Amino acid sequence: MSMMIDPTVVDLSRLQFALTALYHFLFVPLTLGMTFILATMETVYVITGKQIYKEMTQFWGKLFGINFALGVATGLTMEFEFGTNWSMYSHFVGDIFGTPLAIEGLMAFFMESTFVGVMFFGWDRISAKAHLVVTYLVALGSNLSALWILIANGFMQDPRGGTFDPNTMRMQFSNFVDLIFNVDAQAKFVHTSLAGFVTGSMFVMAVSAYYLLTKRHQDLARRSFRIATLFGVISSIGVVTLGDALGFIDVNAQPTKVAAMEAIWNTDRNTVSAPWNLIAFPSESQGRNLFEIGIPYVLTPLLTHTETRVIPGINQLVQDAKPRIVSGIQAMVALEAYNKDHADTQALAVFKANEKDMGFGFLAMQYAPDQDLKNINTTNLPSILDKTAKDTIPNVWVEFWAFRLMVASGFFMLGLFAFAAYYSLKNEMEKHPVLLKMALWSLPLPWIASEFGWITAENGRQPWTVYNWLPTFISASSHTIGYMAFSLVGFTLLYSSFIAAELYLMFKYARLGPTAHHGHDAAAAGGGMAGQPAFAKPSMDRK
């Protein structure tokens, strides 16, 4: 039927994509949040006219710039990695998946990247109000970027707006409204964007806490702390709300993800008292949890927002997949026949009848003799069904614990922000050094939450790249192991040196604080240059 790609190459391609995406996602959330926090600070500057808010915008803007460069650089990889490593995927869904990526460039990334230059360098070239508008456009641009990327991702999670065309052998774009208003994309966008706001808030709060603890730059730190905590506490509430909404959406759209996320092996018909697993050690070989601590009465209302809806367990989902695999095998055999002879209307009819299960046919391919579905007969069918059906479940252990680490970090940050905001509003922050220390040392938490959030979303989608339509192992490009080793080693070396340089600069400039940043401005202050933007200062004079 079709030559299979070396499973090692598929694994290496997945590893490379995961590494580059997780790495890219170290920088994205901070960009999403910092831009709006900068806009907030600058808004206060424009409203009150107080110079300190301009200094804040410029100081935090500088730290933001160090981060922004890496976000842009690593984003380049993402734009092209579908083509370099996921050839079949790109061919199969490019007609619908590529479109939001193109629109992202057109609508969002262009805006963000063009205005960011003026935001950094244009302080003395345009009026304060015009500069504020520019800052808002950068913030809007970066978040619109996230919107279109997550619309694309929403299609992978819950494919809507596309139809398979047997004449072009790919999924084609068929409904724009379904694509962009896909509820998974909607909730994922708000969840991610607000998680970015939380990241930005945590960053500003932690660095401000460091200044307050060391009693430096207190004017800047106390004001930044106030803005960051308020920003953080509301955003955290939003992130939690949307996380809940995503769970609710996935009960319908991705039951395998939800079952793995909660480590539910057997369907509990007693929906009211069904326990929610706080801790579990899932064993995939035994199909149960070796150890679990559950809280009864929580699971059903938490996930379904009802008391009566049944949440299918993993063992049941495996059985449910089998008839779909049988139907999928018929679909793919018919599709191949139709492709050899487009006059074969009978094959087309068989395909059409089983079309919605064709992904399960793809999934069975790796177990068919010679990878050819035509070789499946009544003798080998049961074992192929067993193996393929098991494959429809993502790695439960990873899913369960990634989800819990994300949620735990999220709730901890919500609590921290709430206390910090309360004491900041009372202007008593400096009386609580323990809280300040907690604020400082919690700095890594939003990144931990974001990374595990990504793992929850994308590991939970496995074994599919496009849920129920295209398996991951078919999506990859047919490279050699040598090719993959070359790119993996290269990415690892490059990205490691980048992160070393970034952290070095971040710590250097965060430690230096805003004074150093304004050191040479002081000299010019007498000449009506006070508050001159450090970024723009040196370089240009108007002709």
Place this chain on the structure above:
Amino acid sequence: MEVYAILKIFWWVLLGVLLMGLAIMVGMDMGVGALMRFVGKTDGERREALNIVGPHWDGNQVWFILGGGAIFAAFPTLYATSFSVFYIVMILLLFSMIMRPVAFEYRSKVAAHKWRETWDWVFLISGALPMIIYGAAIGNILEGVGFHFGWDGQYYQTESFWGYLLNPFAILCGLTSLSLAIYQGGTMLMMRGTDPIYTRAKNYASVGGLAAVVLFLIGGVMVAGMTGYALTSGNPDMPANPVSGQTVELVKGAWMGNYAAHPILWIVPLLALAGMILGVLALRAKKPILGWWLGAVAWIGTIGTVGVSMFPFMMPSSDNPAQSLTVWNATGSEYNLIWMTIFALIFTPIIISYTSWCFYVMRGKVKTPSAQDDHAY
């Protein structure tokens, strides 16, 4: 011809425009990066050179992202196949491209000589290498690429990346692209730079322009004699499926077919040559702004020449010529192209207006940043 076929051609033209925009704007920044070590002898001079493109490189780079997005959406199969066949080369391109933003942002943030010297090398590599690869990829495509498809649309590659790297014609195309980038970068350095950068940039840009003329002429002769591809049967309205539906012949000199059929097309390569030659003359006459626009004309002519020679081919397959990717079989669906067109029509004017505004705001000559200042690039 149906709406679908018109849309296919429209997006082929638009892809060409994107590649031209990419070559002109990103090529200019890359030229500056490649020249920086040579036009700037002192740290201050190098910073002046960097700050000339400082406020715009990020915006310009979006051409690259947008080019990727547009190929993905409008030509999904071309995107899926081309980036995979040229894997090692594309990864090298990506490596050098992702070093550049970091170099811009980090180079001047630490004063240590070793730190800056390292990033200056990064600028040279990340300026020169991508332009060579950009040209070399186009050269390889003109010669045909080793790939074919299975019935389900999965592609298979049959040629090692060495074949794509160690290929005289591809190297020639790579050098042409590098020369044009050096010309464009040098011109930009003249427009916004002061002496001594101005004079050095003028000399490098002139050499770049002249080299481009020579390389372009040699390349033209090689293309005329090369075995090209000719579509013997194919239907512009066909469903976009490269697996079957067309027949292709290999013919010596086939890439000259479109010129023979429509002699007016000779204007495109002539435009390239005119842009290069007049551009060099403009620089010698110290008219960098005119020179910049002539450089843009040279790029438009050069990329236009490739497009016109190959039409309707986009990436011919040497493995199974019938499965060559053409404008007719590698595009997105009609519905998709309609939506993409709507978005392009709405956003292109918006992008042009705010990009011009940003260039207007940041206009003027750039001076050498003071030594202690670590806030400009």
Place this chain on the structure above:
Amino acid sequence: MKAFWNFLGLLAIMILSLFLAVITGDYGPWYFAWLVGTTMIVLIAAAGAVMFEKQEEEQQGKKGSIH
């Protein structure tokens, strides 16, 4: 004349907001929530800063020092 342009600009922003609100309100409730929520977060955080200045002034007043 300036007032007129300001009026036109604000009018355009209002029409755009209404348009977005109607579209997202109908089809994309979460998108709508983001628009409203982000505006709210920015305004509340900014208001927090303005309140901070007020508190500072009061404290300065209590200490009897002139700012």
